[in-house]
Amino acid sequence: MQRIGVLTSGGDASGMNSCIRAVVRKAIYHGLEVIGIRRGYSGFIDADMGPMNLGSVADIISRGGTILHTARSERFKTKEGRALAMENVERFGIQGLVVIGGDGSFTGASIFSQEHGVPVICVPGTIDNDIAGTDYTIGFDTAVNNVVDAINKIRDTATSHERTFVIEVMGRNSGNIALAAGLAGGAESILIPEIPFNVEDICKKLLNGIKRGKLHSVILVAEGAASGLEIGQQIKALTGFDTKVTILGHLQRGGIPTAFDRILAARLGARAVELLMAGETHKMVGIRAGEIVATDLTEVLGKPSPINKDMYHLARILSI
């Protein structure tokens, strides 16, 4: 193997740059050349790509987002679109591909590699931490820290005004961000799609808290569980409390990647290059119990990534 390509696809996540840096430098260290493909599969189809060198990835380790940009491409979902991408693989002499993204990006990578025989290694980069085969995805830790920062700030206001705050967080169909940030931020209730809830119970808990002198409450709602606005309205209707709602939105995604995300990204990116050099394909690199492991994409795509139920029960006990 002499030349590999690297792209970021789907939603951006902090730490993707650290991963690109690791892919580029690890590959160059082993004498390979690297083609950076911009704007995900869109750039792959449009030949928006070019060589990267050691300097291309200088000073990016602390930057959120992705220097390669990312995009969603409907054309890549078609055979014709993927055939155009294959023309570029031949034109640029790409012999292996590293795809950094989420489940959708991996589906595209899987189809492409099976259709055209191009070796592909995927790296999980998404704030949602919703990918099977890895305990953590790149960007999750930074997003959780962003949410905890927000909870800390909102808690100041909640305490001063003795109010109930509902905070809606991202995660798509996963409650992982809400659960981790809720435990770290001391939320009174955490609503996630994986565990049924009812608003009456949450209100009972709120009222009990007030009885024992609590000045405020923070309720974290995963976007996949319910609308924060609706939960806020229901709590207000049932308790009469002045309930404020904050939807954190895209504040959660960006920002300086945490050390955890940078280290994870570096390890995963480097292993992806090693796997390509070893002739592997159709795999995702991940971290399990602290070890970097490779899992075939058939064991990853569409497979559930369950939440840590022990952590959920602990959060309940601690917020009694």
Ligand code: ADP
């Ligand atoms: P994520 O990778 O974060 O899950 P998306 O689900 O938006 O993000 O997927 C990113 C891109 O992956 C899509 O825009 C598309 O180009 C490609 N992709 C997703 N699903 C498929 C599919 N079934 N076939 C081919 N490409 C796909």
